[in-house]
Amino acid sequence: MRTLRCRFIVVWVLWATVSLANPPKRHTKVSIKGEKFYINGKPTFPKRIWQGYSIEGLLPNSRMVQGIFDDINPDTRTQWAYPDTQKWDADRNTNEFIEAMPVWKQHGLLAFTLNLQGGSPQGYSKDQPWHNSAFNADGSWSPYYWHRLKKILDKADEQGMVVILGFFYFGQDERLRDEAAVVRAVDNATQWILEEGYENVIIEVNNECNIRYDHPILQPERVHQLIVRIKNTKHKGRRLLVSTSYGGGAIPRENVVKEADFLLLHGNGVSDPTKIVEMVEKTSALPSYRPMPIVFNEDDHFDFDKPMNNFVAATSVYASWGFFDYRMKNEGLEEGYQSVPVNWQISSPRKKAFFTKLKEIVGL
Numbered sequence: 001m002r003t004l005r006c007r008f009i010v011v012w013v014l015w016a017t018v019s020l021a022n023p024p025k026r027h028t029k030v031s032i033k034g035e036k037f038y039i040n041g042k043p044t045f046p047k048r049i050w051q052g053y054s055i056e057g058l059l060p061n062s063r064m065v066q067g068i069f070d071d072i073n074p075d076t077r078t079q080w081a082y083p084d085t086q087k088w089d090a091d092r093n094t095n096e097f098i099e100a101m102p103v104w105k106q107h108g109l110l111a112f113t114l115n116l117q118g119g120s121p122q123g124y125s126k127d128q129p130w131h132n133s134a135f136n137a138d139g140s141w142s143p144y145y146w147h148r149l150k151k152i153l154d155k156a157d158e159q160g161m162v163v164i165l166g167f168f169y170f171g172q173d174e175r176l177r178d179e180a181a182v183v184r185a186v187d188n189a190t191q192w193i194l195e196e197g198y199e200n201v202i203i204e205v206n207n208e209c210n211i212r213y214d215h216p217i218l219q220p221e222r223v224h225q226l227i228v229r230i231k232n233t234k235h236k237g238r239r240l241l242v243s244t245s246y247g248g249g250a251i252p253r254e255n256v257v258k259e260a261d262f263l264l265l266h267g268n269g270v271s272d273p274t275k276i277v278e279m280v281e282k283t284s285a286l287p288s289y290r291p292m293p294i295v296f297n298e299d300d301h302f303d304f305d306k307p308m309n310n311f312v313a314a315t316s317v318y319a320s321w322g323f324f325d326y327r328m329k330n331e332g333l334e335e336g337y338q339s340v341p342v343n344w345q346i347s348s349p350r351k352k353a354f355f356t357k358l359k360e361i362v363g364l
Contacts, residue, residue: 023197115166123326128171139184267299273313
């Protein structure tokens, strides 16, 4: 087994070297002008008005962070077994993710959040004994993860979709042994994305920077340093758009607002839609704010059948909104996009309600 793994790594390195030297032609380019997102030079949903609200330039999204999930901890790996095979299969997970992407796009989904260290495969977790990280302890990367990541990014590029790619997740950032490894991981990931020619990827340095990260450079006081580092990394004159996110209900800090290309908010814990409106208003009133997109890329509140919900509230103040769905107590495999194993199709009433509302808002 070890010999086969070594051969795989050698083949991967050789293939990756050729790929980086001759990246394929890409199809999807995301850019930002003021508060609007553009894809291939045109604002998203041109001239679309819904219930008096402008949709043009918004980036509706869903939290799909487990697309490249794996677990190398033998004590926890068996938890994620598929019911039909009684085994966990990381390649199956990624392949089924890719199969579902065209269906999401047909319903108006333009973006999804993916994370190189995933998210809690239980939805919410106090402890995270599993080991799910695309990075090794020294900040180098695992070819097994990056092979699956490339498959998803390629499909997204083909589909005209944007990937909000998170680098780190609390509870897994300690898999990197020190700050130098964190910086090395950021550099490795940023350079690889640029050298591969992806223009449909925007970066979320870490998910909820104000939630229990071990490394100070990933915490609120210093995370802007990594934003600046990513902005300063260029390949053929091009750089990546970058930000970071905060926990539910939190307003971004000035050091991030000053440096970020867009702002990421979370609606977890915010059950009153009027509070979503207040979050956007408070964010846009910050001294360092300048016209830039405000994006919710995590919110586990639904009520899509009601005239006012968090999705509608965000839209009413020109903020993009992101669906966060996890498997709740006593629910089956068809539920939840974050709980592992995942059914990536629109397979439950809750998923269907979101995508139905999305189609209505974007006019499909």
